[in-house]
Amino acid sequence: MSNILTIAMPKGRIFEEAVELLRKADYKLPPEFDDSRKLIIDVAEEGLRFILAKPMDVATYVEHGVADVGIAGKDVLLEEERDVYELLDLKISHCYLAVAGLPDTKMNEVAPRVATKYPNVAEAYFREQGEQVEIIKLNGSIELAPIIGLSDRIVDIVSTGRTLKENGLSEYERIINVTSRFIVNPVSYRMKDKQIDEMVTRLSEVV
Template sequence: MNNVLTIAMPKGRIFEEAADLLRKAGYQLPPEFDDSRKLIIEVENEGLRFILAKPTDVPTYVEHGVADIGIAGKDVLLEEERDVYELLDLRISACYLAVAGLPGTKMNDVAPRVATKYPNVAEAYFREQGEQVEIIKLNGSIELAPIIGLSDRIVDIVSTGRTMRENGLVEYERIVDVTSRLIVNPVSYRIKDNQIDDLVTRLSKVVSVED
């Protein structure tokens, strides 16, 4: 049996904060780990292999079993709806999903449009509000959509709110709080349960101390 635990992680803020948690949990990660440009990093002394991926791809790698576990934002998990188990709220990279738009504007009564990177989340939210909207999927610069008249509202991730403010937008509704979660492939959880439970236990102690 392969005893190496493969972890899919996104680069950037989540990667840095997750690496810090792992070190505090007692895992010996090499100093060059944080600055490596490799896509796969082996940490043989800990029996760990890391796959560095785009945030939206992490749940896909875990679902298909090329990674045993992963670290992904709750926003990605809600949007992707992959077949994975959520084991632990790591309480890092806190932010939230919100509805925003130009100040003092109302939704179009005839054909309201919402631009977002999160079409599934946005559609579900407005459906729960009893509103039928047209969802416009964008991949970047969501704040542009209401400014250029493409949409009445946007649904986007908010950390400090600075980007929205600098583009003259205001927040109308807060949809859901977002933090990064530890997820696992269901088959891996059965095969490597001892290793995974040990990881969860160690990380849980760090998270509870920092809470």
């Protein structure tokens, strides 16, 4: 097994905050790292390889061992239920999962529908509430669903709440707070425990 430690990272805001955290932990990442359009970036002097992926795919890469470790939102981990170890709460990219819909509207009592890109989380939440709902899986523009009459409610990630307000929606319930977590492949943790433990220690000191 290679001595290179492969890290799966989500593109976007989490990537930017995670890179800042790694630099604080004294990992020497080159300046061009931030603006690179490459999907695989090698940082040979640190013995690291980065795979840039969609946030929902990070845990999949780690579970299947193409990445040793990764940084993934708790929302993704709850939804995907991948076979990975969650070693550290990095306390970055704070947001939360919430139930939202048009203001002052009740759920349809006959066949309530909930649109979301988190079908497993949404189904579990409403089941806990004793409500039987039809889950409609969407991949984007979730806010559109109640506006056009596709659903009574949505379950989605909320950061500032601005997107909900701009689309005339109200938040009804908060499901769970979300931050990004440091995850590891179980086999990699046995084979590369020293490298992984060192990274966890260094990150723990700056979280």
